[in-house]
Amino acid sequence: MKLHLKIWRQKTSTATGSYETHTVEADEHMSFLEMLDVLNEQLISEKKDPVAFEHDCREGICGACSMVIDGRPHGPQNGTTTCQLHMRAYKENDTITIEPFRVGAFPVVKDLVVERSSFDRIIQAGGYVSVNTGQAQDANATPIEGGIAAEAFDAATCIGCGACAAACPNGSAMLFTSAKVNHLAKLPQGQVEHKKRVQSMVAQMDKEGFGFCSNVKACEVECPKEISTENIAALNRAYISSMFTTSD
Amino acid sequence: MALENKVPPGPLSEKWTKYKSTMNLVAPNNKRRIEVIVVGTGLAGASAAATLGELGYQVKCFCFHDSPRRAHSIAAQGGINAAKNYQNDGDSVYRLFYDTIKGGDYRSREANVHRLAEASTEIIDQCVAQGVPFAREYGGLLANRSFGGVQVSRTFYARGQTGQQLLLGAYQALSRQIAKGTVKMYNRHEMLDLVKVDGKARGIIARNLLTGELERFAAHSVVLGTGGYGNVYYLSTNAMGSNVSAAWRAVRKGALMANPCFTQIHPTCIPVSGEYQSKLTLMSESLRNDGRVWVPKSVADAEAIQRGEKTALDIPEEDRDYYLERRYPAFGNLVPRDVASRAAKVACDEGKGVSKTGLAVYLDFASAIIRYGKSEALTTGISNPTEAKIKELGEEVVAKKYGNLFQMYEKITGENPYKMPMKIYPAVHYTMGGLWVDYNLETNVPGLFALGEANFSDHGANRLGASALMQGLADGYFVIPYTIGSFLANEIRTPAFSTDMPEFEQAENDVANRMEKIMNIQGDQSVESFHRRLGKIMWDHCGMSRNAEGLKEGRQKIRALREEFYRDVFVPGRADEFNPELEKALRVADFLEMGEVMILDALERNESCGGHFREEYKSEEGEAKRNDADYTHVSAWEWDDTNPILHKEALEFENVELKTRSYK
Ligand SMILES: Cc1cc2nc3c(=O)[nH]c(=O)nc-3n(C[C@H](O)[C@H](O)[C@H](O)COP(=O)(O)OP(=O)(O)OC[C@H]3O[C@@H](n4cnc5c(N)ncnc54)[C@H](O)[C@@H]3O)c2cc1C
Ligand code: SF4
Ligand code: FES
Numbered sequence: 014m015k016l017h018l019k020i021w022r023q024k025t026s027t028a029t030g031s032y033e034t035h036t037v038e039a040d041e042h043m044s045f046l047e048m049l050d051v052l053n054e055q056l057i058s059e060k061k062d063p064v065a066f067e068h069d070c071r072e073g074i075c076g077a078c079s080m081v082i083d084g085r086p087h088g089p090q091n092g093t094t095t096c097q098l099h100m101r102a103y104k105e106n107d108t109i110t111i112e113p114f115r116v117g118a119f120p121v122v123k124d125l126v127v128e129r130s131s132f133d134r135i136i137q138a139g140g141y142v143s144v145n146t147g148q149a150q151d152a153n154a155t156p157i158e159g160g161i162a163a164e165a166f167d168a169a170t171c172i173g174c175g176a177c178a179a180a181c182p183n184g185s186a187m188l189f190t191s192a193k194v195n196h197l198a199k200l201p202q203g204q205v206e207h208k209k210r211v212q213s214m215v216a217q218m219d220k221e222g223f224g225f226c227s228n229v230k231a232c233e234v235e236c237p238k239e240i241s242t243e244n245i246a247a248l249n250r251a252y253i254s255s256m257f258t259t260s261d
Numbered sequence: 262m263a264l265e266n267k268v269p270p271g272p273l274s275e276k277w278t279k280y281k282s283t284m285n286l287v288a289p290n291n292k293r294r295i296e297v298i299v300v301g302t303g304l305a306g307a308s309a310a311a312t313l314g315e316l317g318y319q320v321k322c323f324c325f326h327d328s329p330r331r332a333h334s335i336a337a338q339g340g341i342n343a344a345k346n347y348q349n350d351g352d353s354v355y356r357l358f359y360d361t362i363k364g365g366d367y368r369s370r371e372a373n374v375h376r377l378a379e380a381s382t383e384i385i386d387q388c389v390a391q392g393v394p395f396a397r398e399y400g401g402l403l404a405n406r407s408f409g410g411v412q413v414s415r416t417f418y419a420r421g422q423t424g425q426q427l428l429l430g431a432y433q434a435l436s437r438q439i440a441k442g443t444v445k446m447y448n449r450h451e452m453l454d455l456v457k458v459d460g461k462a463r464g465i466i467a468r469n470l471l472t473g474e475l476e477r478f479a480a481h482s483v484v485l486g487t488g489g490y491g492n493v494y495y496l497s498t499n500a501m502g503s504n505v506s507a508a509w510r511a512v513r514k515g516a517l518m519a520n521p522c523f524t525q526i527h528p529t530c531i532p533v534s535g536e537y538q539s540k541l542t543l544m545s546e547s548l549r550n551d552g553r554v555w556v557p558k559s560v561a562d563a564e565a566i567q568r569g570e571k572t573a574l575d576i577p578e579e580d581r582d583y584y585l586e587r588r589y590p591a592f593g594n595l596v597p598r599d600v601a602s603r604a605a606k607v608a609c610d611e612g613k614g615v616s617k618t619g620l621a622v623y624l625d626f627a628s629a630i631i632r633y634g635k636s637e638a639l640t641t642g643i644s645n646p647t648e649a650k651i652k653e654l655g656e657e658v659v660a661k662k663y664g665n666l667f668q669m670y671e672k673i674t675g676e677n678p679y680k681m682p683m684k685i686y687p688a689v690h691y692t693m694g695g696l697w698v699d700y701n702l703e704t705n706v707p708g709l710f711a712l713g714e715a716n717f718s719d720h721g722a723n724r725l726g727a728s729a730l731m732q733g734l735a736d737g738y739f740v741i742p743y744t745i746g747s748f749l750a751n752e753i754r755t756p757a758f759s760t761d762m763p764e765f766e767q768a769e770n771d772v773a774n775r776m777e778k779i780m781n782i783q784g785d786q787s788v789e790s791f792h793r794r795l796g797k798i799m800w801d802h803c804g805m806s807r808n809a810e811g812l813k814e815g816r817q818k819i820r821a822l823r824e825e826f827y828r829d830v831f832v833p834g835r836a837d838e839f840n841p842e843l844e845k846a847l848r849v850a851d852f853l854e855m856g857e858v859m860i861l862d863a864l865e866r867n868e869s870c871g872g873h874f875r876e877e878y879k880s881e882e883g884e885a886k887r888n889d890a891d892y893t894h895v896s897a898w899e900w901d902d903t904n905p906i907l908h909k910e911a912l913e914f915e916n917v918e919l920k921t922r923s924y925k
Binding site: 025040041042043044046047050051053054057058060061062063065067068069070071072074075076077093097099101122123126128129130132133136137138140141142143144145146147148149150151152153156157158159162163165166169170172173196197200202203 | 308311312315326327328329330331333335336345347383385386387388389390391392394395396397398399400401402403419420422425426429432433434436437439440446448471500501502534535537538539540542669672673674675738739742785787789790831833834838839841842
């Protein structure tokens with residue numbers, strides 16, 4: 014099928030970008046990224062600069078792929094990363110607009126590639142349990158009810174892609190941050206540092222320039238792992254209570 | 262070169278404990294002055310960097326990804342083994358050790374494997390303490406499942422995302438050290454050379470991928486946890502960026518590449534659908550519990566399917582060949598990975614493949630659906646159920662067991678596997694070979710260590726399911742933090758190295774020249790097209806089955822391709838800017854050399870063992886035939902542009918008896 018692509022091109026983080034249009038011949042069995050591979054091979058054969066985009070696992074787990082397709086981070090299908098989207102979702106002569114995640118705290122590197130190290134710094138601010146290698150007790154010493162472990166797991170499936178912030182009109186990173194906070198808060202191992210963690214991760218999020226959360230809930234719709242906004246509500250409650258109770 | 266494996270003396274089960282308690286240590290005040298470079302943030306690299314940081318070393322850690330959390334380990338699905346014996350089903354450290362040695366077809370080192378089995382239990386404790394949400398039973402204790410080829414239930418898992426959860430645990434431990442300042446993290450930095458000073462590994466040259474700048478980093482010691490080389494085949498289940506360059510650059514600086522021909526081909530992957538295909542997706546081994554593998558008996562039927570004139574449903578029962586059940590009545594569809602893969606290839610080579618490309622076999626759940634449907638009807642008290650009702654009930658049972666996999670399959674192929682059998686084909690999955698290391702995980706270059714999939718040490722000629730995650734974390738959390746002391750204890754008086762030393766300058770110039778050479782070719786073919794062609798040569802000549810003739814031909818083809826690459830590759834843009842095409846070009850250039858060594862190794866190993874099947878060496882029934890008299894050794898290759906040189910480390914088995922594997 015013939016497709017028309019309107020793609021954001023931007024040479025460097027400081028350059029001004031603009032849209033470029035291209036036509037590609039795609040096959041319905043291709044993944045969206047394979048369609049972009051075809052475009053890039055075409056551009057290279059014309060000695061032109063290929064479109065830069067981030068990708069690695071191509072099966073929805075590494076969180077590298079990151080683009081806004083026709084206004085939606087990761088494209089039209091819910092619960093799907095860009096790399097899992099297949100061209101069956103499109104038809105002959107469709108025009109597809111592709112642009113980078115547009116979030117202040119994710120500066121554009123080139124074309125569709127953005128820099129998301131702000132997420133790493135949020136985790137560094139407290140998204141862990143302070144236990145050195147070798148200090149652990151036996152794994153079965155503390156039983157954890159199966160349902161609770163499953164809830165912790167659901168929050169822990171976040172792939173750190175940043176679609177939540179890209180979907181949010183305020184560019185907030187609350188869904189990402191709250192997913193990590195709640196993953197750890199559900200488990201006994203994470204409870205000791207819970208309050209401190211909440212404060213420092215939220216503080217880091219603000220410092221990185223992410224926006225505030227005004228309960229728009231667009232993040233939950235676009236999150237490829239369908240992380241629930243209940244996590245945000247829980248984080249808000251924990252944040253308020255931590256204001257009154259932490260000692261340092 | 263004599264390869265000294267440095268295995269400590271004493272009884273197998275006491276070696277590691279005794280060694281740990283008598284080895285040289287580095288005192289805390291000295292650790293603060295010692296710098297260690299860790300390249301890689303997969304399970305192996307992240308766990309090593311975090312633990313070395315906790316111990317007080319000054320660590321510099323590198324990954325080419327935009328974040329350490331995206332290392333390829335994130336994609337592992339099934340689980341991680343550990344000899345906890347929580348199920349009280351007779352598991353033990355010895356049993357895990359024995360299963361691993363036997364699964365590896367007796368081509369790994371006993372002492373290393375035993376240590377791995379010992380460390381396995383501590384890994385689970387550590388991960389739980391970090392908050393890894395493993396699956397649990399109702400009572401709150403950890404759940405286990407079984408994996409291929411073993412008789413106990415020792416695999417810990419976190420749904421189908423075990424690798425993700427374990428890696429996030431290690432990433433978080435690493436993040437904590439980054440925050441504390443003991444580890445300095447360099448994202449988007451690709452190691453392009455190893456720097457040696459007086460024969461010892463003392464630093465690396467890395468390219469800052471954002472700016473294109475070459476940067477020099479010095480340390481007392483260098484640790485590589487840079488993953489496997491499966492992408493030499495272009496198409497594999499590995500992430501797109503996985504590559505051999507860090508290990509290969511070490512080889513170019515004198516390290517040895519061990520058993521490079523040992524690659525694992527996984528039988529159940531979603532087949533290639535067209536020329537544009539960029540990677541292959543794994544369908545879990547567990548599906549073979551209920552799926553039946555078949556192809557049509559006649560080539561005519563297969564061709565009709567290939568042309569799209571018939572489907573699986575048009576082939577009556579008597580015209581189907583359930584070839585695994587026919588050839589291996591005892592194990593049927595559950596033969597080990599290498600055997601199942603080769604049998605699928607044989608069927609397709611005979612022209613009986615069932616997709617447009619002819620490279621696919623069916624994995625059919627119809628009988629399982631009927632079987633489950635009938636028993637479900639019985640237990641729920643439905644008498645005289647209609648056929649439709651039976652199917653409906655059966656599909657529900659199958660959905661409960663494999664729902665997420667069926668959904669993943671449908672997302673990729675657009676076909677409903679409840680109604681139409683899955684099409685599957687083997688794909689490259691894992692590489693057992695890697696940098697040669699001794700018991701300390703140190704390569705033959707002093708001060709250079711290799712961990713995880715990047716080394717060759719534990720899986721012999723075939724890896725068992727759920728053992729790679731175990732090895733990566735054992736190496737990083739529990740082995741290297743001790744064994745690196747064997748080298749560093751003698752370095753406490755060595756001052757920090759300056760990157761102004763001529764060795765660094767020389768290495769940086771070499772890298773700059775290498776890049777310039779590739780940039781200046783300005784030919785007509787893309788990097789991708791060379792990589793695809795290399796992959797095809799490797800797959801055709803050094804894939805699921807190999808023979809001397811084909812290997813020799815493959816070697817010539819690779820050499821010709823390499824020559825063509827340096828004449829006609831086109832890399833757009835500049836070297837001093839963000840340039841993903843240049844990144845790929847440098848990796849493909851290294852794969853073009855690695856591929857040749859793999860072929861040489863396969864040619865030299867005149868036996869069939871594990872994943873390495875030489876057509877000349879098989880039993881009358883066509884099964885793999887090992888040659889223990891001549892090949893019970895590790896083959897370690899030294900690179901040379903014209904003729905790489907082979908070194909051998911004899912493998913001694915003092916605790917297990919070598920036997921033939923049979924699945925009939
Ligand atoms: C689809 C799939 C499923 C799997 N499932 C399982 C399973 O269920 N159980 C199991 O035990 N095993 C499984 N495996 C195997 C297992 O995942 C891998 O063997 C293991 O994760 C490898 O870990 P690693 O730390 O050695 O390397 P990797 O995770 O590959 O990490 C390599 C790291 O090195 C960095 N790097 C590489 N080169 C450079 C360079 N030149 N400069 C800077 N940085 C560099 C990368 O950025 C990355 O951080 C699976 C594999 C695949 C493909
Ligand atoms: S919460 Fe969802 S959208 Fe946000 S980073 Fe995690 S996976 Fe991506
Ligand atoms: S490429 Fe890994 S999630 Fe899309």
